[in-house]
Amino acid sequence: MSRRAAMAGGALAMAGVAARPLLAAPDGRAAALDAAAKAAIDAHACPCVQVAVGERGAMTASRGYGLANIETGTPVSPQSVFRIASLTKQFTAATAIALSARGMLALDAPVSRHLPFMAKLKPVTALELMHQTAGLKSDESIASPAADASGVKTQVRLAQAIAEQPAPFDFDPGTAWLYSNANYILLGGLIEAAAGKPLAEVMAEILFRPLGLTRTALDHAEDVVPGRASGYTPTGDNARPFANAAYIPIVEAGGAGAMRSTAEDLCRWHDALLGGRLLDAKHLDLMLAPGRLRDGRLSGANRLRKEDDAAYGDMQYACGLLVSPPGDPRPLITHYGGINGFGSLLETRTDTRTTIAALCNGDMGPDLPFRAIRRAVWPVS
Numbered sequence: 001m002s003r004r005a006a007m008a009g010g011a012l013a014m015a016g017v018a019a020r021p022l023l024a025a026p027d028g029r030a031a032a033l034d035a036a037a038k039a040a041i042d043a044h045a046c047p048c049v050q051v052a053v054g055e056r057g058a059m060t061a062s063r064g065y066g067l068a069n070i071e072t073g074t075p076v077s078p079q080s081v082f083r084i085a086s087l088t089k090q091f092t093a094a095t096a097i098a099l100s101a102r103g104m105l106a107l108d109a110p111v112s113r114h115l116p117f118m119a120k121l122k123p124v125t126a127l128e129l130m131h132q133t134a135g136l137k138s139d140e141s142i143a144s145p146a147a148d149a150s151g152v153k154t155q156v157r158l159a160q161a162i163a164e165q166p167a168p169f170d171f172d173p174g175t176a177w178l179y180s181n182a183n184y185i186l187l188g189g190l191i192e193a194a195a196g197k198p199l200a201e202v203m204a205e206i207l208f209r210p211l212g213l214t215r216t217a218l219d220h221a222e223d224v225v226p227g228r229a230s231g232y233t234p235t236g237d238n239a240r241p242f243a244n245a246a247y248i249p250i251v252e253a254g255g256a257g258a259m260r261s262t263a264e265d266l267c268r269w270h271d272a273l274l275g276g277r278l279l280d281a282k283h284l285d286l287m288l289a290p291g292r293l294r295d296g297r298l299s300g301a302n303r304l305r306k307e308d309d310a311a312y313g314d315m316q317y318a319c320g321l322l323v324s325p326p327g328d329p330r331p332l333i334t335h336y337g338g339i340n341g342f343g344s345l346l347e348t349r350t351d352t353r354t355t356i357a358a359l360c361n362g363d364m365g366p367d368l369p370f371r372a373i374r375r376a377v378w379p380v381s
Contacts, residue, residue, distance in 0.1 A: 029053070029061060032376030037065035040369035044234050044241035046343070046362025048076040051373055054267030054355040057275070062264055068229040068361065070242060078264055079227045081215055082359040083250070084344045085257045085337030087266065088218075089184050090320035091207060092255035093130045093287060094278060095191055095199075097319065098206045100126075101283050105194040111186070114193040117160050124173045126190060129183040130319040131291025133299050135169040136162065136182040153251050155199045159189025171304055174294030177317065178304040181256035184320070188255025199255060211272045216261040219250050225260065229361045231341015245341025245363065257339055266357035270333075270348045288323055288333065290316035330378065338364025345370040349378070 037049040048066030052059060064076035099105040105114070107126040112119040128134040162168060162182050170178055188199045195202045200218035208216050217223070231245035250258050261269075272278055279287060291299040300316045303309055315322045315334075324331040331351055337344035343364040348355040358373045 029376050030063070033061065033063055033373060034065075036369040036372030036376055037063075039372065040360065040362075040367060041066045043367045044236075044238070045365060045367035045369075046234075046360040047232055047242060048080075048229065049358065049360050049369055050076050050078075050080055050082065050229075050263045051356070051358045052078075052263035052267045053377055054264075054271055054357075056353045057271050059264060059267060068227070070230070070232070076229065077227065079215060079262065080229045081225050081227050081260050081262055082229045082344065082361060083219060083231065083339055083342040084259050084261050084266070084346075084359065085253075085339035085342055085364075086181075087261070087335055087337040087344050087346050088253070088255065088257045088259040090335060090346075091203060091259060091269075092184055092187055092191070092199075093320035094273065095203055095206055096126055096130065096187060097279060097283050097287050099191060099194055099202075101279065105190070107286075111190050114190055115156070115159060115163075115186075117163050121163060122169060122173050126187065127291070127319075128173055129187045129190070131177075131299055132179050132183055132317050133174055133177050133291055133293060134180075134183050134186075135171045135173045135175070135178070136180050136186065137165065137168055137170050138178050138180040138182070153249075155185070155188040155192040155254050157189075158252060158254050159186040162186055176293070176302045176304045177291070177299035177308075179308070179317075181253070184256035185252075185254040191255065207269075207278065211269065211277065213261070213265045213269060216259065216265045216269070219258050219260040221250055228260075229342075229359075231339075231361050231363075233341060233363050234365070234367075242362070248340045250339075253339065257337065261359075263357040263359050266346050266359075267355045270346065270355045270357075271353070274348065274350065274353060287319045288321065290318055290323060290325075336364070336370065343368045343370070345373070347374065 033051055040046055047070050048068050050064045053061035062078050066076055068074050068076040068080045100107045110123040111126060124134040191202055192199045203218055232242040233245045235241055235243050293299055298316055314325045321333045321335055323333050330349060332347055332349055334347035343360045345358045356377050358370055360368050
């Protein structure tokens with residue numbers, strides 16, 4: 001069977017939702033964070049919640065609630081490692097921009113310069129991949145097995161599998177906006193080809209090791225990770241509230257969603273990014289600038305799916321991040337993530353450099369506590 005129902009009710013009741021003895025939250029936030037996590041765990045949305053708040057390099061709150069693994073009764077801790085799903089996209093974009101700053105990748109050139117199999121398709125650029133304006137299908141189909149001659153699934157081969165789909169485009173590149181994992185899987189292959197190394201190594205060399213993100217990596221199913229949180233799917237049955245999440249070959253999520261991390265590392269990441277410790281001012285501005293179509297309009301002016309207008313409002317997609325419009329009194333950079341068994345949020349107010357990172361080991365859904373956690377930190381949100 002692909003899933004096993006977890007006999008979770010008793011274990012969760014014994015664990016409760018008391019915060020682990022991490023950093024206390026200031027300004028009355030602690031009670032609000034506690035209530036947000038308790039509501040999600042009581043609703044059986046997830047077995048555990050890990051949350052951290054950072055302010056200009058200082059970790060002002062780090063709290064955990066519930067069980068990282070139901071079957072072993074392991075409580076969540078600051079070192080518990082979660083899959084972060086689409087939060088991966090901002091790391092992939094930053095890696096591409098860092099390669100550009102080193103003269104190894106031209107962001108406005110056709111990606112076929114490094115990926116020859118793209119030459120037969122409509123020309124797209126790395127920036128269009130990052131801005132979600134490249135036109136690639138939102139429901140990508142990766143041929144299986146997408147492996148090289150050694151049998152290893154590389155990001156280049158995954159990118160080639162996307163390119164070889166019948167009719168891989170939903171629209172002409174640069175003419176509209178559509179959120180598509182395929183864009184970032186292909187971007188991961190582009191990085192791998194430009195750097196001549198596996199994507200995991202490039203990210204570690206450029207991002208993780210220099211910035212001290214010791215619990216962060218591009219995940220692989222074979223990796224043995226101390227403190228790895230297990231992912232769960234809510235069942236709707238109070239007696240057996242969770243099943244083990246369905247298996248996913250995480251390598252195939254690639255640059256779109258294959259990373260793992262902790263809430264504290266994610267806060268450190270945004271502090272390093274916004275503090276200029278990775279990119280110079282020119283390249284940081286490029287990363288945070290809203291994407292534009294080839295006719296010069298903001299990409300949000302022509303979202304392919306009109307229901308996205310309601311979902312995203314006046315937020316614009318930059319490079320792996322949603323950004324507030326100019327003049328917003330509470331400017332944000334933000335992104336959510338969801339993958340089998342895990343949900344994630346990473347958000348920073350750029351005026352105060354206050355960052356929220358929240359990770360859960362349950363499927364993404366409306367009962368996860370992200371909105372309530374945001375309200376605990378930004379009381380009027």
